[in-house]
Amino acid sequence: MADHDHTEPPSDTALRVKALESLLLEKGLVEADTLDALIQLYEHNIGPQNGAKVVARAWSDPDYKARLLADATPAIAELGFGGVQGEDMVVVENTSEVHNLLVCTLCSCYPWPVLGLPPVWYKAAPYRARAVSEPRAVLKEFGVEIRDDVEVRVWDSTAELRYMVLPERPAGTEGLGEDELAALVTRDSMIGVALVEGA
Amino acid sequence: MNGIHDLGGMHGLGPVNPESDEPVFHAEWERRMFAVLMATFASGIYNVDEFRHAIENMAPAEYLATSYYEHWLHSLEQVMIDKGQFNRSELEAAWSNVTAGEAA
Numbered sequence: 001m002a003d004h005d006h007t008e009p010p011s012d013t014a015l016r017v018k019a020l021e022s023l024l025l026e027k028g029l030v031e032a033d034t035l036d037a038l039i040q041l042y043e044h045n046i047g048p049q050n051g052a053k054v055v056a057r058a059w060s061d062p063d064y065k066a067r068l069l070a071d072a073t074p075a076i077a078e079l080g081f082g083g084v085q086g087e088d089m090v091v092v093e094n095t096s097e098v099h100n101l102l103v104c105t106l107c108s109c110y111p112w113p114v115l116g117l118p119p120v121w122y123k124a125a126p127y128r129a130r131a132v133s134e135p136r137a138v139l140k141e142f143g144v145e146i147r148d149d150v151e152v153r154v155w156d157s158t159a160e161l162r163y164m165v166l167p168e169r170p171a172g173t174e175g176l177g178e179d180e181l182a183a184l185v186t187r188d189s190m191i192g193v194a195l196v197e198g199a
Numbered sequence: 200m201n202g203i204h205d206l207g208g209m210h211g212l213g214p215v216n217p218e219s220d221e222p223v224f225h226a227e228w229e230r231r232m233f234a235v236l237m238a239t240f241a242s243g244i245y246n247v248d249e250f251r252h253a254i255e256n257m258a259p260a261e262y263l264a265t266s267y268y269e270h271w272l273h274s275l276e277q278v279m280i281d282k283g284q285f286n287r288s289e290l291e292a293a294w295s296n297v298t299a300g301e302a303a
Binding site: 006007008009010012013014015016017018019020021022023024027029030031034035036038039042043047084103105106107108116117119120121123124125126127128129130132133138141142156159188193 | 204205206207208209210212213214215216217218221223224225226227228230231232233234235237238239242244247248251254263266267269272275276279284285289290291292293294295296297298301
């Protein structure tokens with residue numbers, strides 16, 4: 001490779017992505033319709049509303065909850081959720097004695113079928129660094145104070161294994177149906193950086 | 200391998216700074232990057248470990264200074280070249296085309 005003048009990539013990331021997409025299209029390695037469908041799917045159809053349904057079902061049906069905690073992947077599939085980045089799922093339950101928190105220190109592994117794509121802070125260096133070394137301080141930054149007598153467990157996700165938190169059902173929700181319960185469940189509560197507030 | 204991506208327990212990286220009402224994507228190029236990654240991954244040209252290895256091979260300072268989807272961009276360019284799907288010259292030509300298109 002003598003005397004090859006290297007072209008530098010465009011400094012504007014948007015142009016560099018455009019170049020890559022156009023090259024992949026030209027080579028027939030991707031199709032425009034597929035790209036648009038993928039964006040539609042992950043921007044609008046797959047998100048924490050899926051996980052909220054799983055949580056609401058677990059709160060409403062003790063047998064379902066038992067299946068979910070014993071073997072989460074098939075239990076989640078019962079509600080129609082599964083696939084990429086959720087092939088092997090574990091659900092960890094928050095109780096009066098244990099609070100669970102999810103992280104991926106090495107990368108950004110996250111349970112896409114139930115929570116959608118991860119927020120920026122989950123993928124960024126500060127959370128990945130600190131969730132394992134000072135989880136209570138991180139939780140305080142999210143406005144969550146965990147009592148000293150409650151154990152905090154931090155789960156480090158991998159490419160092969162993804163976690164989801166089953167938050168504690170708030171008091172005063174005994175009369176609510178699954179849809180009403182699901183509406184209370186936030187993305188952050190299923191990562192473990194928030195508690196579910198009552199109705 | 201260990202490296203800059205192995206961030207667990209590292210000090211000095213600052214507060215978490217969650218964004219309220221965060222959108223799924225923050226720019227159109229993030230949508231496009233997400234889609235081309237997912238589409239090429241689904242085709243089986245490379246596997247997730249190869250994709251992650253290319254991210255983990257980024258220069259440490261660049262890794263920390265760039266965002267998630269910029270990591271994806273870096274990695275996908277690299278794995279497609281490594282897998283012989285296109286070569287560096289073709290990628291450079293594509294860069295020149297978009298830059299020229301923008302200037303026109």
